[in-house]
Amino acid sequence: xxxxxxxxxxxxxxxxxxxxxxxxxxxxxxxxxxxxxxxxxxxxxxxxxxxxxxxxxxxxxxxxxxxxxxxxxxxxxxxxxxxxxxxxxxxxxxxxxxxxxxxxxxxxxxxxxxxxxxxxxxxxxxxxxxxxxxxxxxxxxxxxxxxxxxxxxxxxxxxxxxxxxxxxxxxxxxxxxxxxxxxxxxxxxxxxxxxxxx
Amino acid sequence: xxxxxxxxxxxxxxxxxxxxxxxxxxxxxxxxxxxxxxxxxxxxxxxxxxxxxxxxxxxxxxxxxxxxxxxxxxxxxxxxxxxxxxxxxxxxxxxxxxxxxxxxxxxxxxxxxxxxxxxxxxxxxxxxxxxxxxxxxxxxxxxxxxxxxxxxxxxxxxxxxxxxxxxxxxxxxxxxxxxxxxxxxxxxxxxxxxxxxxxxxxxxxxxxxxxxxxxxxxxxxxxxxxxxxxxxxxxxxxxxxxxxxxxxxxxxxxxxxxxxxxxxxxxxxxxxxxxxxxxxxxxxxxxxxxxxxxxxxxxxxxxxxxxxxxxxxxxxxxxxxxxxxxxxxxxxxxxxxxxxxxxxxxxxxxxxxxxx
Numbered sequence: 219x220x221x222x223x224x225x226x227x228x229x230x231x232x233x234x235x236x237x238x239x240x241x242x243x244x245x246x247x248x249x250x251x252x253x254x255x256x257x258x259x260x261x262x263x264x265x266x267x268x269x270x271x272x273x274x275x276x277x278x279x280x281x282x283x284x285x286x287x288x289x290x291x292x293x294x295x296x297x298x299x300x301x302x303x304x305x306x307x308x309x310x311x312x313x314x315x316x317x318x319x320x321x322x323x324x325x326x327x328x329x330x331x332x333x334x335x336x337x338x339x340x341x342x343x344x345x346x347x348x349x350x351x352x353x354x355x356x357x358x359x360x361x362x363x364x365x366x367x368x369x370x371x372x373x374x375x376x377x378x379x380x381x382x383x384x385x386x387x388x389x390x391x392x393x394x395x396x397x398x399x400x401x402x403x404x405x406x407x408x409x410x411x412x413x414x415x416x
Numbered sequence: 417x418x419x420x421x422x423x424x425x426x427x428x429x430x431x432x433x434x435x436x437x438x439x440x441x442x443x444x445x446x447x448x449x450x451x452x453x454x455x456x457x458x459x460x461x462x463x464x465x466x467x468x469x470x471x472x473x474x475x476x477x478x479x480x481x482x483x484x485x486x487x488x489x490x491x492x493x494x495x496x497x498x499x500x501x502x503x504x505x506x507x508x509x510x511x512x513x514x515x516x517x518x519x520x521x522x523x524x525x526x527x528x529x530x531x532x533x534x535x536x537x538x539x540x541x542x543x544x545x546x547x548x549x550x551x552x553x554x555x556x557x558x559x560x561x562x563x564x565x566x567x568x569x570x571x572x573x574x575x576x577x578x579x580x581x582x583x584x585x586x587x588x589x590x591x592x593x594x595x596x597x598x599x600x601x602x603x604x605x606x607x608x609x610x611x612x613x614x615x616x617x618x619x620x621x622x623x624x625x626x627x628x629x630x631x632x633x634x635x636x637x638x639x640x641x642x643x644x645x646x647x648x649x650x651x652x653x654x655x656x657x658x659x660x661x662x663x664x665x666x667x668x669x670x671x672x673x674x675x676x677x678x679x680x681x682x683x684x685x686x687x688x689x690x691x692x693x694x695x696x697x698x699x700x701x702x703x704x705x706x707x708x709x710x711x712x713x714x715x716x717x718x719x720x721x722x723x724x725x726x727x728x729x730x731x732x733x734x735x736x737x738x739x740x741x742x743x744x745x746x747x748x749x750x751x752x753x754x755x756x757x758x759x760x761x762x763x764x765x766x767x768x769x770x771x772x
Binding site: 364371 | 558565568569572574575576578583587590591
């Protein structure tokens with residue numbers, strides 16, 4: 219296999235990239251200055267060499283524990299459970315949450331052979347049992363069927379431990395138009411309606 | 417609703433066909449194996465994007481062809497193409513590609529009458545569930561969504577049961593029960609509303625004994641009567657774990673068809689079963705007409721065969737009353753087609769080609 223073919227095959231394995239895009243990216247790189255391509259190659263090498271999951275929360279990090287787990291300014295009474303490390307980025311962008319995280323590494327999907335033991339649920343239980351001052355766990359798995367099922371399962375695991383377990387709300391997107399929302403989103407928003415207070 | 421034109425490419429034995437269809441419909445005469453049923457199957461593909469004979473898409477492709485294409489217009493233009501390489505299906509409605517097939521299903525409304533329909537009555541529960549699922553998917557907007565959700569949850573739950581993970585399986589009880597409740601109540605409401613018509617149509621077809629259509633929930637007496645599906649699932653978890661599958665729910669239920677006090681599936685004669693099958697198709701037509709406000713297109717494949725003159729006349733009267741729209745009638749010989757239908761143009765099908 220030629221070097222061009224090899225890179226095309228490797229790029230084609232990335233999510234959202236088909237054969238055509240992989241080919242286009244390969245030829246794009248061939249036309250770039252040597253320095254730019256080397257910099258990309260080094261960046262890829264660096265994530266392999268330097269990044270590892272945080273042994274506490276599972277977030278990808280250069281240090282262990284990660285910068286969030288070791289940050290003394292974070293609220294240690296709150297723990298937010300997410301499916302993937304990339305979800306942490308999304309929640310951090312909201313600037314609304316100052317607590318800690320726990321990455322499950324996916325959701326329950328027996329069809330794909332993923333049961334509770336394949337997710338970091340035992341780690342979560344241990345963290346909650348040993349975590350002094352922890353008062354609330356926010357379950358922020360995706361609002362998909364499997365995400366909901368994983369949340370239900372987690373409630374069963376966490377409820378006996380005697381702390382507050384909450385689920386992120388579902389409903390209409392901020393700044394969105396009601397008429398463009400899909401049926402199930404509107405149904406959810408109606409079910410989860412709230413009293414208007416001053 | 418009228419199908420005004422039809423294009424077929426490489427569908428079973430039909431290599432290439434472009435026709436315009438008369439408003440009243442057409443009678444297609446052809447010996448066995450010439451492609452009459454294939455043509456009706458191609459038309460119905462535009463309703464459900466699946467074969468009404470239960471064939472896989474791959475099997476519909478003409479031997480040696482890279483894929484098939486079917487297109488037709490009836491108020492809206494619907495096309496469906498399938499590529500063997502990659503197994504891709506592409507559907508368009510009014511020239512816009514459709515992302516979710518569920519959203520395009522039922523744009524063209526038709527009812528297929530086929531000699532194989534007797535299997536709905538004579539065969540196992542799966543065939544009757546398929547009948548009611550297709551019918552309600554086409555007539556009740558939220559049914560298909562609920563049915564799909566129920567199937568996904570069921571597959572996940574069963575996979576967990578097979579692995580012996582009771583806790584994981586039970587975590588799927590809520591999504592399964594929520595979807596199953598919609599499926600169950602929609603089916604039961606429909607059966608309750610239509611059983612009277614089922615009896616009336618069987619009678620009008622010449623069946624002296626009273627016919628009945630009932631919904632039969634699977635399980636013991638207590639399980640049949642359970643109103644809370646989540647509690648029912650919780651109570652059967654040990655059995656489910658032992659058998660490695662979900663033992664209660666709408667995916668196990670049945671439609672019970674009877675004549676007098678005997679089951680048509682077990683004790684019905686061939687003639688009685690055929691009559692009941694025709695009645696099921698006619699109430700399907702009525703349901704779709706009410707739900708869509710459009711008269712479905714009638715696709716009649718050899719329906720008049722093996723019916724005595726009296727029943728044939730009764731059926732024609734029923735069709736005139738309940739399904740007076742466009743009729744596409746396929747028969748092997750002129751003599752098999754009641755003279756009344758000859759008011760329509762007559763075409764001949766030979767070796768996958770239509771002679772108009």
